Amino acid sequence: DSGVTQTPKHLITATGQRVTLRCSPRSGDLSVYWYQQSLDQGLQFLIQYYNGEERAKGNILERFSAQQFPDLHSELNLSSLELGDSALYFCASSLSSGPGNTIYFGEGSWLTVV
């Protein structure tokens, strides 16, 4: 158990809908990362937050957004969902935002868009 908690574990929704994925980082970790894993793309970095502020952005679609709250939990919002958004979404956390910090992953949220 990495200590990173993600909910829900599984989610099935229809095209055009909006969903919110939630993440609680490990106790004491200030930095949160979101990754997408699909069969054909591997693990792709989406976005990073540190202590409530956005720190880095990867190939995140405009339909997707995220935030980190004062209690350090984070949410990833996916809207106008398409079939191609079906994937495993991982949250990860680390102690700080500096390079070299170990990044621990949660168990992921399976999103299926039908």
Added chain:
Amino acid sequence: EDQVTQSPEALRLQEGESSSLNCSYTVSGLRGLFWYRQDPGKGPEFLFTLYSAGEEKEKERLKATLTKKESFLHITAPKPEDSATYLCAVQADAGNMLTFGGGTRLMVKP
């Protein structure tokens, strides 16, 4: 652009048959090279971080090494429970996020 290539894509071993997994990388200033293990439908589990060429780290049957262009994950006398996908990732000067390779799917048969 940072790039990570892992080979082979899949590897079948008999129990006890030692082998190595390769991770080649191109990065603008390496801050850390990470190895993770991932079981089907689960999140990546942290194994090692290597920071500089020549560094080695060991954990049970696994040993990771690093050069300026690649890293190897050596598995000695593997057991069926070592079957998983092994992921390599780099962290560069430019940012804190990890850039992952495609992984090596390891299958160890009894």
